[in-house]
Structures are given as C-alpha cells and as structure tokens.
Amino acid sequence: MFRFHHEIDGKYNPPVQTLQNISRFNVAVGPWGLGRGSLYVITAQTLSNSSTFPLAYITNHQARDPSIIIHNDEYYLFQTGGGIQYFRASNLGGPWRPAGQVLDRRPSVIDKGDRFEPWAPTVIQYNGTFYCFYCVSTIDTRNSSIGVATSDSLKIGSWTDHGALINTVSGQYAGVYPYNISNALDPSVIVDPVVGNQVYLAFGSYWSDIWQVRLSDDLLSVEYAQEPDASHLSLNTNFTAEEGSWISYKAPYYYLWYSRGYCCELELDDLPTPGTEYSIQMGRSLDISGPYVDKDNVSLLDGGGTTVYGSNNHGQVYAPGSCGVLSIDSDQDVLFYHYMNMSIGVSDEDALVGYNYLAYEDGWPVVVSRFDIHVQHGDAFRNNYDNDSVTFSPQGRIFQVEYAQEAVKQGSVVVGLVSKTHAVLVGLKRNAEELSSFQKKVIEIDTHMGIAIAGLSSDARVLSNFMKQQSLGSRMTYGRAIPLDRIVSQIGDRAQTNTQHYGKRPYGVGLLVAGVDDAGPHLFEFQPSGLTQEMVACAIGARSQMARTYLERNLAEFADSSREELINHGLKALRETLSQDKELTVDNTAVGVVGLVPKDTTSASSSAVKNTKLEKFKLYDGQDIAALLEALDGGATEGGEMEVDTQ
Structure with missing residues (x-):
C-alpha cells in the first residue's frame, strides 16, 4: 500500500x-x-x-x-x-x-x-x-x-x-x-x-x-x-x-x-x-x-x-x-x-x-x-497470445492457438441458428467508451451470406475482406455466388497456415458464417485453429455458455421455426448472457437474416418448399431493430410480417 x-x-x-x-x-x-x-x-x-x-x-x-x-x-x-x-x-x-x-x-x-x-x-x-x-x-x-x-x-x-x-x-x-x-x-x-x-x-x-x-x-x-x-x-x-x-x-x-x-x-x-x-x-x-x-x-x-x-x-x-x-x-x-x-x-x-x-x-x-x-x-x-514462435505443449497442444481461442472467449457474444428456411445471426455490440460508437458484430459478405464475429475486430476485418474478395471473384469468374462450404474451407485453410510458420500468429477471432446455397440454409463455426464445422445452432464469446444452454434446451423447435420465430429464439439466447443490470437495446444489438422464401409470396412463415427464391441477407441495426426487440416477448409485431428483400 x-x-x-x-x-x-x-x-x-x-x-x-x-x-x-x-x-x-x-x-x-x-x-x-x-x-x-x-x-x-x-x-x-x-x-x-x-x-x-x-x-x-x-x-x-x-x-x-x-x-x-x-x-x-x-x-x-x-x-x-x-x-x-x-x-x-x-x-x-x-x-x-x-x-x-x-x-x-x-x-x-x-x-x-x-x-x-x-x-x-x-x-x-x-x-x-x-x-x-x-x-x-x-x-x-x-x-x-x-x-x-x-x-x-x-x-x-x-x-x-x-x-x-x-x-x-x-x-x-x-x-x-x-x-x-x-x-x-x-x-x-x-x-x-x-x-x-x-x-x-x-x-x-x-x-x-x-x-x-x-x-x-x-x-x-x-x-x-x-x-x-x-x-x-x-x-x-x-x-x-x-x-x-x-x-x-x-x-x-x-x-x-x-x-x-x-x-x-x-x-x-x-x-x-x-x-x-x-x-x-x-x-x-x-x-x-x-x-x-x-x-x-x-x-x-x-x-x-x-x-x-x-x-x-x-x-x-x-x-x-x-x-x-x-x-x-x-x-x-x-x-x-x-x-x-x-x-x-x-x-x-x-x-x-x-x-x-x-x-x-x-x-x-x-x-x-x-x-x-x-x-x-x-x-x-x-x-x-501473439507470440511470434509456435510452441507445442508436452501434451501436443499449440499454445498460440489456445491463446487465440481465449481471445475469442473475451469478445462479446454472438449467436447463430438455422431452420429449414432461414439462418439467423445475432450479436451483442460493445463500445470501448461512452464517446465512441458501437463495434460491428454482424457483417454482410454477399447477398447470400453474412458473418458474426467474436474476438479481435481488426482480425475480423482482415478475414471479412478476404471473404468478400473470394465471393466477388466467384461471381466475376463463374457468374455465380460462391458455395458456402468452399469459402468456409478457404478461411479455415488460411487460418491453419498461420499456425505453421515462424513470425505469424493465429487470428484472434471466431466467426459464425450464415448463408444459403442450393441445399438450403447453413450455419458454420470458424475457430482460430482453422477448424470449421457446420452447426444447427451455436454461440461464441464471453458468457456464451448461457446462450448455449438456451439453444440446447430449445433445439427441437428451430427446424420448423418461421423467420420471426427464429429471430426471436436468437434474441432470447442472446438475452440469457446479459448481467442483471443490462438489457438489449437498439444500440447494443445486431441481427442478420438470410433465407429462402416461396416464389409465390414474400412471407417466410411457411416451411421449406421446392420452388423458392433467395431472401437476401438483411442486417438489422440501430433503429431497424426496434420492432424485433418489441416482439421479443410478445410474438410478431402488428401485421405479422416483416419486410424482406428477395430476388
């Protein structure tokens, strides 16, 4: 003293x-x-x-x-x-x-x-x-x-x-x-x-x-x-x-x-x-x-x-x-x-x-x-974790990878879940201080895909830019959107390379990748080690265990959930992670949705059908999210539908 x-x-x-x-x-x-x-x-x-x-x-x-x-x-x-x-x-x-x-x-x-x-x-x-x-x-x-x-x-x-x-x-x-x-x-x-x-x-x-x-x-x-x-x-x-x-x-x-x-x-x-x-x-x-x-x-x-x-x-x-x-x-x-x-x-x-x-x-x-x-x-x-040497433990683990995974655990929580027709990402945003804006948590990559991030925002920016370049290259070269499993494999390979070389460090960020392809909606988790895996629902970041508990408890409901019900589940899982004196607001909450809708209607309330078209990735942020928060405990807002962008 x-x-x-x-x-x-x-x-x-x-x-x-x-x-x-x-x-x-x-x-x-x-x-x-x-x-x-x-x-x-x-x-x-x-x-x-x-x-x-x-x-x-x-x-x-x-x-x-x-x-x-x-x-x-x-x-x-x-x-x-x-x-x-x-x-x-x-x-x-x-x-x-x-x-x-x-x-x-x-x-x-x-x-x-x-x-x-x-x-x-x-x-x-x-x-x-x-x-x-x-x-x-x-x-x-x-x-x-x-x-x-x-x-x-x-x-x-x-x-x-x-x-x-x-x-x-x-x-x-x-x-x-x-x-x-x-x-x-x-x-x-x-x-x-x-x-x-x-x-x-x-x-x-x-x-x-x-x-x-x-x-x-x-x-x-x-x-x-x-x-x-x-x-x-x-x-x-x-x-x-x-x-x-x-x-x-x-x-x-x-x-x-x-x-x-x-x-x-x-x-x-x-x-x-x-x-x-x-x-x-x-x-x-x-x-x-x-x-x-x-x-x-x-x-x-x-x-x-x-x-x-x-x-x-x-x-x-x-x-x-x-x-x-x-x-x-x-x-x-x-x-x-x-x-x-x-x-x-x-x-x-x-x-x-x-x-x-x-x-x-x-x-x-x-x-x-x-x-x-x-x-x-x-x-x-x-x-x-950003040591420039790759160190194995006696048990065969790589310390720098595990340090990077711990960086993910310190990022604010993000949640992803998928139904037969839609994939939803929700994230809790932070601001570094009262005078600064809130950090982005959900990012659009292409019309059919978006990501949610937990960990170091600077590393997330590098990976999201890489994904945007690969997606644009696919459209220019092949005239079509890049398949989800391909781009997820590419960022996994890129991250895994960083675990092999002196002078490089793993990315200190985890991603949830949500998108749609010919097989329907998908959700993938990306880890700093380069591991990628497809998920039905997932939560990463600080206090994410409470969100995972909610997701496990309600897992059986997700497959047949409508667009609005799936968003509601995501927000409820996110809310489980909050401390008692904190609540979800238009400032600290972000939601991203992408999916398939029947060609004869813009309603996403029906189950998966054969004749569908893409509902473009839509980011709800700022005041756009007010209606979603109002519906959190009371079902859909008046009118029963939300505006969607289709092609």
Whole structure:
C-alpha cells in the first residue's frame, strides 16, 4: 500500500543491503538503465525468491493499490492518487482508458492528512450502488481515517463523499477499542457469500496490524459504532508490518490476504534486506472472523502466514503487494496486485499492476503460470497470445492457438441458428467508451451470406475482406455466388497456415458464417485453429455458455421455426448472457437474416418448399431493430410480417 515505514515507538528504518552487493557504473545505456546515465548491477544477493514464483501477467498500467471490479462485462480499476482515479478496459491486459475520479478534483470531506490524495481504495457494488472505501492519513503516524463515497452509475461526477466510518487518533470514536490501538488504513470490504446480507470491513497497517468490523445495513457506518464487535485477524510478532488486507471465499474456506514487508520509498542502491521487501501472505479460516491459520497451522495472530507470491525472476517482479482477489467465473480466481520491475525502477511512481491466476491444492491457493492453466482462462491470453514462435505443449497442444481461442472467449457474444428456411445471426455490440460508437458484430459478405464475429475486430476485418474478395471473384469468374462450404474451407485453410510458420500468429477471432446455397440454409463455426464445422445452432464469446444452454434446451423447435420465430429464439439466447443490470437495446444489438422464401409470396412463415427464391441477407441495426426487440416477448409485431428483400 502507499504508506511509509514506521513502527509503534516511532519511525522505523528498514534494514538495507550494503553497497557491496550493488555495483554502480557510469554508462549511457544498459539493461538496468535508470534514465540518468547510470547502471546498477543487481546481484543475486540483493534479490529473494528469484525463480520460485511465475512472472506476473502485465496489465499495461502503472498504479499503486489497485482495486478491480467487473461491471457490464468491463473491468474497472481504481487506484491511489489523483482524487482516486479509475480506468476501464475490456480485459485485464488493457488498454486502460480514463473513466473518472471518485472525488473529482475535490478534497475528501475528512479534515485530516492529505485530503486531496486518498490512499488504497476498495470498490464494491452492493444492492445496485457502488461503494468506494478509501483512507486518508498523516504520514508516519496512525492519525488516519477510513471514508466512503457512493455512486449509482460509475459516471463522472456521480460520486457522493460521505466522510469517515473509522477514525484513529482523532475524530469521532477514535478512542474506542480497537481504534485506540490500530491504524485506520487499507480498507477492504466483503459481502459474506455464505450469509449474504452481512458486510465486513477489514483494515489496519503496522500498529497492531489487521482488524475487522461489521458494517451497518447502508454500509455508511460501522455496526454498533460506539462499541464495535471487532475481530483481530493478524499480528506479526516479528515486528514487520502487515497491511493491505483482503478477504476472499472459496468454499468452505475464507482466505485472509495481506502484504508484509517494506513497500515504499525504495531506491535501487538502498534496498531492504532480501526477504523483507513486500510480499503477499495468506491464511485461511472456516469463519469469516477467524481465527486464520497458515499452511503450517500457525495462527496469524502468532506471526503465522503463508507466502503466496513474492519477488521473482531476477527482479522482473519485485516487492508485490497491496493485493486483491477477483472472481471472474464460478471456479477460477485472479490475484491482482502492484509490483515493481527493477529494469524500470523501484520508486513509488514506478509501480505496475499485475495479476496471476490461482489454483487450489488441498484448499490452499497457489499462484500458477499460464501454461499450468492455459485451457481455462481468458484475459491473460488475449494479452499474450501473439507470440511470434509456435510452441507445442508436452501434451501436443499449440499454445498460440489456445491463446487465440481465449481471445475469442473475451469478445462479446454472438449467436447463430438455422431452420429449414432461414439462418439467423445475432450479436451483442460493445463500445470501448461512452464517446465512441458501437463495434460491428454482424457483417454482410454477399447477398447470400453474412458473418458474426467474436474476438479481435481488426482480425475480423482482415478475414471479412478476404471473404468478400473470394465471393466477388466467384461471381466475376463463374457468374455465380460462391458455395458456402468452399469459402468456409478457404478461411479455415488460411487460418491453419498461420499456425505453421515462424513470425505469424493465429487470428484472434471466431466467426459464425450464415448463408444459403442450393441445399438450403447453413450455419458454420470458424475457430482460430482453422477448424470449421457446420452447426444447427451455436454461440461464441464471453458468457456464451448461457446462450448455449438456451439453444440446447430449445433445439427441437428451430427446424420448423418461421423467420420471426427464429429471430426471436436468437434474441432470447442472446438475452440469457446479459448481467442483471443490462438489457438489449437498439444500440447494443445486431441481427442478420438470410433465407429462402416461396416464389409465390414474400412471407417466410411457411416451411421449406421446392420452388423458392433467395431472401437476401438483411442486417438489422440501430433503429431497424426496434420492432424485433418489441416482439421479443410478445410474438410478431402488428401485421405479422416483416419486410424482406428477395430476388
């Protein structure tokens, strides 16, 4: 956390390495260049745990004390400094775009310490409201406070600062136990996942380390504020600070995470003794209020603590701490934190945000490398799959292909389904930020064919342009539309070639290809590996499992569905993927339809017939889709038919 070195009896000076372990040379540039014409050579003696832990996944973001939440399928990162700035991104690897400031150039209403630069925010969403807990302090003392601000939208200017919940040294109830012996820093909040309606705040730094209190129902004060029911969670008997706590849950255990060691105001020629720099510790308990014990069954109140992550890989990760745990799905957790890379620097402003995935061995969390879990998790691979070397795993898989498949899983969801007469594509569009337009999800390739995309839009543009060129070439050379199976095979071959050569990478996009040929309507799935297969119904992208569940449940109805019924099924499957506070709108929904209609009518309500003509691919986008959304739960709109384009 963003704090300074102090102890109960006054300012604490950390032990440091002598200059015997650090050689300084005057050179212009070098692998450890500090930008001032100097080169520091860091020997093994100055580093600890140099290869014990895997490297951090990078987020491409500099910050201290990160707090990360997911909202509307986007990540929001809050950090120390700048009135609690926060940023948004579609995946943990970035890019992170500014989204606002909690205090929005205003000081905290708490009249204490550096009111313009609150520290160590923690943000949660609870009952439709966002709560940002933060702290202010006077340096090198425990004259600190924990405050809270709220917002109903995360929009700029929407935050209300409610002031202090907890004070130490000065302020309301500062003399009440345990505030009279603790330090009101580093708040973290958990909604008890077992009980559901009980919210707990953990806090503390240095003085008597980490404590926990229960919050009131509105989360704006401590329950029984004048006599709080406090639990002491950790106390380091070795006089090394513990701070930056976080509580997570993985049935049946609660896990207390925290940082131990020296974190701040570091210098390359004055580093703490190896092993005393920041590291991430953990203990577990069957009760949210403890007692917590480490892997050796030593109580955290007796100095226990299991090191989960520390400095590694010869300074590429140094002094990780100020951590949190993010649950991305039902069975996988992500540990995020800030750290320093010694090739960049170790000062406070050099801190980077990193993360790793967690595996659980006998109920104990372990930080694992990307190769250990490469088939399960998405965000790391969207940031790392474009390696220019083709790497096989010992099991015979190609890592770069699997990374690209993970990029597809991070794209917004698209759904395809086919009946005897029509093929339908529906997609959920995203906009990178409020000032930008929504990205295209459904694209017309030719009058008889279209695609829906999930993954990297730039790669989708390359493939769609290739498909358009091949389709146009078929019409110019042979005077007819290109058969669907041929063009699908061509893009599969093109993608598979990229898995064979050095200097190329797989396409980070998945496609659903819908079209009509002489045999009727078809739906194909294309994967980054080059695999293509014909489908009756399919969904790809983020949260697509819910859509697939709907499709499997209603599969028997699709073959005989009318045009309008098939669109309705597609939109319902798409709606299944939405979070509770989101709905389908004319802005975020796209629909594409292509099919066959009887030659004697423009109605697509009848089943497949022998004498048919093509209903050209039609894209419903923007206001065109309003009627489809209105019909979503009530059948077809008044009139019973929709305009179609035939030839």
